[in-house]
Amino acid sequence: MPEKALAGAQVVELSERDLPHNIDAEKSVLGALLVDCEAAQGVFSILGPDDFYSDRHKRIFDAASHLHSTHQSLDQILLSEEIKNRGEAESTGGIDYLDELEDFMPAAGNAEYYAKIIKDKAILRGLHETCASIVSQIYESSQSAKEQQDAAESALFNLGETAAARADFSPIKDDVMLVLDNLDKESDLGFKTGYTDLDDLLIGLMPSQFVIIAGRPSMGKTSFCLNVIRNIAEGLGGEASAKKVGIFSLEVSRLDLVTNLLCISAGVDSQRVRGKKLSPEDHGKITEAAGRLYQKKIFIDDTPGLTVLQLRSKVRRLHRKEKLDLIVIDYLQLMEGTSNESRQQEISAISRGLKGIARELKVPVIAISQLSRKVEDRESKRPRLADLRESGAIEQDADLVLMLHRPEYYLEGGSEQKEKVKNDATVLLLKNRNGPTGDVSLHFIKHLLRFQNRSWRNDGDDYAPSEEAPELAEATSQTADKG
Secondary structure, three states: OOHHHHHHHHHHHHHHOOOOOOHHHHHHHHHHHHHOHHHHHHHHHOOOHHHOOOHHHHHHHHHHHHHHHOOOOOOHHHHHHHHHHOOOHHHHOHHHHHHHHHHHOOOHHHHHHHHHHHHHHHHHHHHHHHHHHHHHHHHHOOOOHHHHHHHHHHHHHHHHHHHHHOOOOOOHHHHHHHHHHHOOOHHHHOEOOOOHHHHHHHOOEOOOOEEEEEEOOOOOHHHHHHHHHHHHHOOOOOOOOOOOEEEEEOOOOHHHHHHHHHHHHHOOOHHHHHOOOOOHHHHHHHHHHHHHHHOOOEEEEOOOOOOHHHHHHHHHHHHHHHOOOEEEEEOHHHOOOOOOOOHHHHHHHHHHHHHHHHHHHOOOEEEEEEEOOHHHHOOOOOOOHHHEOOOOHHHHHOOEEEEEEOHHHHOOOOOHHHHHOOOEEEEEEEEEOOOOOEEEEEEEEHHHOEEEEOOOOOOOOOOOOEOOEHHHHHHHHHHHHOO
16 A cells, blocks of 8 residues: 555544544533533533534533523523523533433532533543544645644644633632641741852742842853852752753754853863863862762753743653753843744743743742843843843843843953952842842852852851862952952
């Protein structure tokens, strides 16, 4: 048999199987509506007519939904009249079939349970239809494999979004008890960044948070994120255990990213590492750092130009396998849109998509973002929320917005003032949906790519000057001398 004919036969075989359904559950729900509509009215928030497998059941439920939505009573006589007015008495079986449904109904109190069975079967039929369409497109479409893969992911994603949009309400009593149960759980405070003053403001990075870390070029955005990642992955923020981190690096290659992480962890000059001018002591530090990082659950994807759909697909696969604690994207503006809309609209869609990933997987998502050039045009170079590049939607979607500012960058080279502030860095917490905002002063040691606390209140704080990195102690001493 020719390949195309064989493919067609496979699709026919797939589509002609009995689709998932439960006729008894459908009859039970309709019967419950006829016997005790008030007790069964919750089914209207769970089901739509298309969720029914039987055509006659679709029509009957659609008529019942109309009566319900227009605040009319619902009983056998009124429903029969509504069906007659629609000219559907013959196709539905009329009053005789409604009698049969009343007799079939087991218990009105179980209607919502039966409705959920119907909904599950409808979702499975939708998945079947989508998959059958994908299989058909594989053999019949002239699109490239990559285009078909994107279309398939989009179709499955849209199916999931439709199901999520119909999620049930949660009674407040369940959520109240959950909040009370969590009050005494220290683990639910979120996990620490390793920067004590910042953690005092944040309390911790929380599940489902969408976090923006923004700044102009050369402010150290990626380095700051890598410091946070290293701290979280190694459990240096006081966590009981190290965390699992997924990094999507759209700007920097995996090897460059790992090199930077090694330099930060070892406290070794990044230029000496890249120039391969390491002393025996440096080499030992790098080897030690490599041993530590080797065991950590850090996963890096450096695919350029990802769309939100592609990123979501990759994250879902990794999360199913590893149960990630944190996701980082470097950086947001390098992601690609999927429409012909303006770049501002694309960025808005990307921002919403990343927030959706955070909420779906219940993990914090950090996205690095560029700031507009407006910062350079002002006398004050301190960034503002309005400087977020290309879209105000980023500010709206984010739960936390942090911006990095280093005054040294804007001062003339060789000046005394530039020398005084060369290690100064400020994290501006400009938005905190559930807490205070404020400024956090840090030390930045540029050649080590390290950000440090200015006030060390934790014993053994790895971000304080130590014997491991004497350059840090020297820099701190210089800053302390300034008073």
